[in-house]
Amino acid sequence: MVKRYGPATAVDGLTLTAAAGEVTAILGPNGAGKTTTVEICEGYRAADAGTVRVLGLDPIQDAVKLKPRVGVMLQAGGIPPAVPAGEYLKTLSRFHVKPHDTAWLLDIVGLTSNAKTPYKRLSGGQQQRLSLAAAVLGRPELVFLDEPTAGMDPQARHATWDLVTALRGDGVAVILTTHFMEEAERLADHVVIIDHGKTVADGTPATLTGSAGQLRFRAEPGLDTDSLLAALPTGSAAKESPAGHYLIEVPGGAVQPALLAAVTAWCADRAVLPSSLRIESRTLEDVFLELTGRDLRG
């Protein structure tokens, strides 16, 4: 799909597929086109080109059929400031044929004691949780969550992750945007990284981060990495960054037992005891920064 705002192209030939019973995470720097993409799927704006089908329906033409089947959590706001949390959910529940029990749902998102608190007097994280409860209230088949855990404390974040996991387990399709790589790594079956309105990576977290191609350890600063590199199989790379943190990479490959033996032998020759020695794949954050660069975005 394509979406332009005047001369600026917000979404530029982006392709995205999400499946039922899966969590799809859309990652991207600020201004990458995440919210525009989600809002096109929600029917808030029309794409300038391309085809959008949500649950097999056109988000704008078939809005009446689609809206009851989709739950939406906006990035911010959307709830009348003076309305108490419980009353807001009660009203919204009258829009659906088989809504969840609102008292139960308030309990699930930890707002039972705030049922009578007006939205504007809830903390940022509590407002997010109320908004999340509203998104799942009508037993939707598909839920869009736009940065659901922004502003949440760690407890609320974990509670939200539990809720997303429960939705997924019950066959609900979840599409979420996030800036938290850990969130995507934990929750998502399918990760789409977008930048400048284009898909730059698409796959499971495991395929994106690749095989275990990194060996990290900590030791005294200033060891001679050139001699370390000479002791390693060809194609390896070694660097110290920051001081005392050593990283050995096998680009495109996996760390083999021989490499580990070579590193520990090299350390033993120098009477160096490595600590925190880990063999791992790149994190999603490594992949993200590699694909989208380190420049600050607006």
Added chain:
Amino acid sequence: MTAESVIPGRFAPAPGAAPLRQMIAAQAVQETRQLLRNGEQLTLTLIIPLLLLIAFSLEPLIEFGGGYTRIDFLTPGVIALAVMSTAFTSQAIATGFERRYGVLKRLGATPLSRPGLIAAKTVTVIAVELLQAAIILLIALAIGWSPNASAAAIVTVPLLVLLGTAAFSGFALLLAGTLRAEATLAAANLIYVVLLGIGGVVFPLTKFPRAARPLLELLPTGALSTGLRDVLANAVVFPVKDVLTLAVWAVLGIGLAARFFRWE
């Protein structure tokens, strides 16, 4: 409790939109509660009209002329003011802030359609107007109001009020849907005060220069107060000019709102 302990299957999809009437009723109840809980809105819709009714009818602050008792002159004007305060000022401010806070946007993602939302707002305005009418009429009767009306008033009063409500609502939504919330607040209050002054509410239009009078009677507030006064104090059967004036304002207001209203 968190979702971790939820029995599998509790979130199994079972979507479906409730019947439209149920959605409209739920939304209207919510909006009516919001208005009745909001102090500023209540000041506008109830306290100011009642204060004017009581103060101007008990003390000879103005000579109304035309052979009316003070309460007989004031009651129709205050009803017109009450309609304007609810359908125009209060609705413009509430809707302007709903737009600003993304409430309209979020409602756009629910099964309640936009025509359904407009219907809920209409029901809300009419519910508040009925409450205002009941209180104003009871107090007016207690002060000694004795309407001089033909039997046709049972039809013409609701007709005038409905046309006035439609006209004011159209312009309320036009302001709320095009200006920033703060600008809507300022404009709606300013227009309220000006129309209170020149709309024949408490100051008779006969006090204004002769040349200005026909124009003032063509303003929605002037047409509504004059029409209600003709029906309730002068036993006019059908105030043709005022009905037509309000109908034109209603078509204009709703047409402009439909054309220019922006939901976000």
